[in-house]
Amino acid sequence: MNQIHPNYSIKIEERTDEILKWLYIGTNLPFWPEFYQYITHDLKTFQAKSILLTEEGNITGHVLLFNENEEILYFGFFGVFNHDKNKIGFLLNKLIEYGKLNKFSKIIGPVNIPTFIYGWGFMEKGSEASIYIGKPINPPIYQELFFHKGFTLKTKELSLEGPVIKLNSKILKSFTLENYEMFHPKSWEEVLSFKPIFFRLNTNLPRDSVITPGTQHLYENYVEFAKTYGGLFLIVFVKYKITGDIIGCFLSIPNPFRKNKSDVYDSCEAFIILLEKEHQGKGLGWLLALFSAKKGWDNNIRYNSTPIEKNVKRSIRMAKKYGLEHKRTHLILEYSI
Structure with a gap:
């Protein structure tokens, strides 16, 4: 499927080896070759696809698509070079169009598979941006544009972290x-x-x-x-x-x-x-x-991070009791079609 825009075009990529080449656009966590076996496992398990955004023949944006059933479309590794607002908006529109065209009832994400490496959610402004397993890093422009487009908050995940x-x-x-x-x-x-x-x-x-x-x-x-x-x-x-x-x-x-x-x-x-x-x-x-x-x-x-859903107040209190501090927040969003 190819779609044309005065400046951009998109392509749906289904080949796992090709998808592997472009996932890094949607994450600031290290994308080491030694992780490929774990990534490939999940890509093949879900028969994942990618929407690739191109400008003048060069790939400048990426979003991963996968699903477990016919109801929910999951997306992950959403990113564009230089976090350009227009490109984010264009790619976001294509994500929604894909969900509608394939008759999904909801779109949920970002869920970056395998999540035990690349985690889930858009990082909220003010979060610590150091590299850590399962903690995506991104500027706030992404969630701002997603909310503007009609996405709503599904889950707010807090990371309580500190010395063991x-x-x-x-x-x-x-x-x-x-x-x-x-x-x-x-x-x-x-x-x-x-x-x-x-x-x-x-x-x-x-x-x-x-x-x-x-x-x-x-x-x-x-x-x-x-x-x-x-x-x-x-x-x-x-x-x-x-x-x-x-x-x-x-x-x-x-x-x-x-x-x-x-x-x-x-x-x-x-x-x-x-x-x-x-x-x-x-x-x-x-x-x-x-x-x-x-x-x-x-x-x-000697150091631990514990993700806790925002509404689980007792667990948050207990984590703080044992010296952990709220360091990061990630937002998982959903869109009803």
Whole structure:
């Protein structure tokens, strides 16, 4: 599909190897060749496409398109060179046109797959702009133009960040719930065997709170990334002793953009926490977080970032209690067709 404008034209690109060449336009996070295997996995999983914006034959803008069903069109890696207002507006119009032409009912994004590397949302003005895993960086002109075009706020995600506190056993014991047991998988093979459990736990999330679609297809990709840049300490499961069932998990992401003086990765992001509904509201979430922080410290992790939805006030208070500060805000937007 090609469309003409006095100054610009667009092209729909479906070839994965070609899409890989242009995703960098839509992110300020490092786009290293060593990440290609993780990116390619998700592009192929979703059969993603790109809209490429060209000016006089040169590609100057990009937006990624993908979907899990016929209802919602997701977009990611939206960007143009020099953040030119006219080009952003033109590409945005083509994104909306594509959604209408293909009869989607909503457009949601930005969701930059794989999200465990490139994250989601437009960064809000005033946010810290340092390089960190899963934290997109962009000037405010993007969300301003999206809002002007009729997009509305779906989710406001806060990043609470700071040094990892060295926790002593007394603090952990004060949170201990005697009917629950936290544990790390013994091997990466065991981690992979827990995929059905992860998928079952993930179904407990309210539909509106799910940002990344198709998580049942993405588990192995996350595991491979955690294995390459981190370790088993990043993955915690919780067992309910009375039944022996695994009823929760806490997954973190290693941050390959930061190392200590010994050339060791020393930071991470708390990626996802899942609990069975009947075990929620008992403090298990924070017990998992503290257990994970303790194990992180034991494995050289000294800095952590935790994404928390703005309306989850209790979690924000708890994060600040343990020394984390609100450093960044990202906006996930939606458009009803």
